[in-house]
Amino acid sequence: MRFLRQSLTGLFLLAVTAGLLLYAGNLVRGAVQDRLARDNSGPPARERVFSVNVVEAVSGVESPELVAFGEVQSRRSLEVRASAAGSIVRLSENFEEGARVVAREVLVEVDPSKVRFALERLASDLLDAEAEDRDAVRTLKLAQDELAAAEAQLALRQKAFDRQVDLQARGVGTAAAVETAELSLSSARQAVLSNRRAVAQGEARIDQAETRLQRARISLAEAERDLDDTIIRADFAGTLSEVNAVEGGLVSMNERLATLIDPAALEVAFRVSTPQYVRLLDDDDQLHEAEVKVSLDVMGADVQATGIITRDAAAVGEGQTGRVLYARLDSARGLKPGDFVTVRVREPELEQVVRLPATALDAAGTVLVVGEGDRLDTLDVRLVRRQSDEVLVRGRGLDGQRVVTRRTPLLGEGIKVKPIAPTGEAPAAPAMVALSDEERQRFVTAIEASQRLPSDVKKRMLNALSQPEVPARMVERLRERMGG
Incomplete structure (x- = not known):
């Protein structure tokens, strides 16, 4: 019995000890969880503001701007070609690549010897034609005088015939006398016809002489023009390009010697898409004369010019798309034909x-x-x-x-x-706010109890809370963190 009693007492004490250990462990676990929960508790979740x-x-x-790319061209470009064949006897000192020439300046002179000889021959032919014309006039004058004399003779023969017929009717004249008068009248008529023929031939000769004279004058004018063509002049002031003639060289008819370009008459040709082209049309489907700005980037320095759209291409090139527009440039200082430029077109508003x-x-x-x-x-x-x-x-x-x-x-x-705002400043808001004593004390207690804030930050915040007015942004953040 004693052994049983001692055994039950030991089991009871063991059970009590185990219970106390479990209770103590539960208390420790609860204390640790409370501590961990108190230390890791953060402010309530707040919405993120961007x-x-x-x-x-x-x-x-x-006013939108349409940007395109184009090429500068000259509106006045002329190929200098030889109008006469021969050797070049004189060249202008300015007849070289890139030289500027003035209007009507002599550029090239071709040997005029053959043309001058032909001109002198035609001048002699003209003198012969003028002499022939004068002779024909004199001959016609004589024929007209002879015709007048023959007509007067015919009138006399007619009177003589009428008189013989009258005498024969009165029985005084004879038939032989009448026949003789009639024969004389017929001869006078024949003479008048011959003189009329001579007058007609004289008039025809005058016409032929005048035609020959006119032809001689035309030939002489052509020869004079051929002589003038031996001297090639500049039709307008400009710059020479692609020069390929030398003094003493032989040139053939219509051979190209150079190209004359007017640097003051420039335009730009640029291509746009079809929708962009449609936007440049007015209510009457006519191309709007929009303003353009042309710029050429040269080592960081822009060469600029202004102009206006004048026309568009008549057709779309084979294998091409869009439309080609042409704009006349008002002032194109520094631009040259062939420059690849940027074109900015001001569209309708x-x-x-x-x-x-x-x-x-x-x-x-x-x-x-x-x-x-x-x-x-x-x-x-x-x-x-x-x-x-x-x-x-x-x-x-x-x-x-x-x-x-x-x-x-x-x-x-x-x-x-x-x-x-675009100036970089936030919208207007109150910079400072006043706090009640209860709320101020609550903020101070929360800051002092927080273990996550560095000491310098705590000091700065407590210093701010000690002032009569506190920054509004800091108050807003504290309220969000404390949930109210």
């Missing part, structure tokens, strides 16, 4: 459009605007033009909105943001 750059959408009238950065528009044609509570909203817009790194858009309700200038994957509809 800072975004915004710009106010203001609709108005904009567009009304009720908003200019925004290109990064504000996404591929779906929407922009983000800052709505109520500084939360983002999505707004559909229609793209009108792209202008370098900017876009021109239209949209219902867009005017006056604050538009986010740069889209990022983190931004979307409903996200709270802090808009920043």
Whole structure:
């Protein structure tokens, strides 16, 4: 019995000891969990706010710019060709590559000997033709005088015949006398006809002489022009290019000697797409005389000129697309034919459009605007033009909105943001606020009890809380961290 009693007592003490150990372990575990929970407890989760750059959408009238590339050309370009064959006897001192010449300046002179000899022969032929014309006039004058005498003789013969007939009727004259008078009258008539023929021949001879004289004059004029063609002059002031003639060299008819270019009459030819070309047409389907700006980048220094569109190409080239336009340049200082330039065309004005950065528009044609509570909203817009790194858009309700200038994957509809004006300053907000004593003490207790804040930060925050007014941003952060 004694052994049983001692055994039960030992089991009882063992059970009590185990129970006390479990209770003590539970107390330790609870204390450790409370400690860990108290040390790791952080501020309540708060919503993340993104800072975004915004710009106010203001609709108005904009003049888009069309950018293209073109080549400078000369509106006045003339090939200097030889009008006569022969050897070159004289060249102008300015007849060289790149030289400037004035209007009517003698450039080239071809040997005029053969042409001068031909001119002298034709001058002699002209003298012969003039002499022949004078002789024909004199001959016609004589024929006309002979005709007048023959007609007078015919009138006398007619009177004599009439008298003999009258005498025969009265029985005084004879038949033989009448026949003799009639024969004389017939001979006079024949003489008149012969003289008329001579007058006609004289008139024909005069016509032939005048025709020959006119031909001689034409031939002489051609010879004089051929003589003038041996001297080649500049039709206008310009610059010589592609010069290939030397003094003493032989040239053939119509051989090209140089090219004369007017550097003051320049234009630019550039190609645009068909939609761009359609935008430059007016209501009457006529090409709008839009202003253009031409620039040539030369080692970082831009050579610029202005002009106006004058015409477009009549047809699209084979294998080409778009349209070729031509713009006359007003002042093209520093530009030369053949320069490859950038052309900026001012299109007709567009009304009720908003200019925004290109990064504000996404591929779906929407922009983000800052709505109520500084939360983002999505707004559909229609793209009108792209202008370098900017876009021109239209949209219902867009005017006056604050538009986010740069889209990022983190931004979307409903996200709270802090808009920043284009000047880089945040929207106006109260800088300092006054706190009640209870709230101030609560903030001080929380800062002193926090073990996550560095000592210098605690000191700076406690110093700020000791002032009559506390920065509003710090108060807002403390309230968010403390859940109220």
